[in-house]
Amino acid sequence: xxxxxxxxxxxxxxxxxxxxxxxxxxxxxxxxxxxxxxxxxxxxxxxxxxxxxxxxxxxxxxxxxxxxxxxxxxxxxxxxxxxxxxxxxxxxxxxxxxxxxxxxxxxxxxxxxxxxxxxxxxxxxxxxxxxxxxxxxxxxxxxxxxxxxxxxxxxxxxxxxxxxxxxxxxxxxxxxxxxxxxxxxxxxxxxxxxxxxxxxxxxxxxxxxxxxxxxxxxxxxxxxxxxxxxxxxx
Numbered sequence: 001x002x003x004x005x006x007x008x009x010x011x012x013x014x015x016x017x018x019x020x021x022x023x024x025x026x027x028x029x030x031x032x033x034x035x036x037x038x039x040x041x042x043x044x045x046x047x048x049x050x051x052x053x054x055x056x057x058x059x060x061x062x063x064x065x066x067x068x069x070x071x072x073x074x075x076x077x078x079x080x081x082x083x084x085x086x087x088x089x090x091x092x093x094x095x096x097x098x099x100x101x102x103x104x105x106x107x108x109x110x111x112x113x114x115x116x117x118x119x120x121x122x123x124x125x126x127x128x129x130x131x132x133x134x135x136x137x138x139x140x141x142x143x144x145x146x147x148x149x150x151x152x153x154x155x156x157x158x159x160x161x162x163x164x165x166x167x168x169x170x171x172x173x174x175x176x177x178x179x180x181x182x183x184x185x186x187x188x189x190x191x192x193x194x195x196x197x198x199x200x201x202x203x204x205x206x207x208x209x210x211x212x213x214x215x216x217x218x219x220x221x222x223x224x225x226x227x228x229x230x231x232x233x234x
Contacts, residue, residue, distance in 0.1 A: 025078040026050070027068045028059065039075050040067065053082035108184050108229045117222065117229065118206060122182040124150055129207035133222075133229070137211030139163075140181060140193040141173070146207050147195040152176060154195060163194055172197040181214050186231045188217040 025037045028050055038052040048059045048067070070078070108119065117133040127149045129142070141163070147154060157174045164170050173194040181191045192213040218231040 025070050025075060027070075029065045029068070030059070030063055031065045032063075037078075039079060040069065051079075053085060108186070108231065119183055119210060119229070121210060122180075124179045125182070126150075131208045131210040132205040133215075134205070134209040134211050135215060137209045139175075139211045139213045140178065140191055140209065141205075141211060142193055142195050142208040144195060144197065147174075147176075150178075152195065154197070157195075160197065161194065163196075181210075183210075183229075183231065186218070186233075188214055 026040045028036045028038070028040075028048065030036065036050060036052070036057075038050040038057075040048060041051050041056060042049040046061050048061065048064060049056055050059065118130050119133060121129050121131045123129055123142075123146070127146060129146050131140070131142075134141075144154070152174075154174050157176065160172045161175050162170050163173045173196050176193050176195060178191045178193050179189065181188050196208075218233060220232070221230045222228075223230070
């Protein structure tokens with residue numbers, strides 16, 4: 001069965017699949033000034049079937065001004081080139097699907113030394129921050145400067161909360177709900193967070209900590225050797 005394509009779609013497909021083919025093929029010169037390369041598969045009294053890299057298209061004889069035929073070996077070379085390009089196109093589609101699956105898994109590359117994992121995080125879809133992954137922190141913890149970038153007025157948030165840091169020190173903080181926390185293509189909404197009121201005890205964790213209020217939304221796995229974090233939605 002012939003695959004019939006309108007002439008505008010045909011031209012589009014021809015240029016996608018054979019943008020720089022230098023091989024000779026049969027050439028249809030149309031009365032509207034267009035020139036189409038392919039292999040003439042059938043000539044009837046009223047129609048001509050032309051095979052191009054994207055399939056077979058049918059023209060009426062009334063559309064055609066003239067046809068220039070190629071030698072058989074040139075036609076075969078043209079078809080071989082089309083097959084090669086089709087394989088490359090299919091391989092490209094497969095690669096895109098593999099990349100989509102990888103992103104679905106939420107595989108994230110990170111920086112850091114030893115057991116420390118520093119991640120690029122987007123907060124409320126507008127503020128970039130570098131947070132250290134901390135499974136011991138119950139909440140996402142942020143420095144005051146990040147709160148300012150988020151447009152939060154800490155003076156209007158009551159009451160203060162007490163937090164205990166990893167070294168046992170207790171600090172004052174403000175409790176907030178972040179609309180959105182995103183690590184590459186993986187995101188969670190309505191994430192509880194704490195804004196530190198005193199940064200003196202936070203010298204070791206960059207812009208803050210990515211704690212369990214975010215992590216508990218996922219199954220996660222850390223590959224320290226290859227510096228990759230995998231986050232899978234529960």
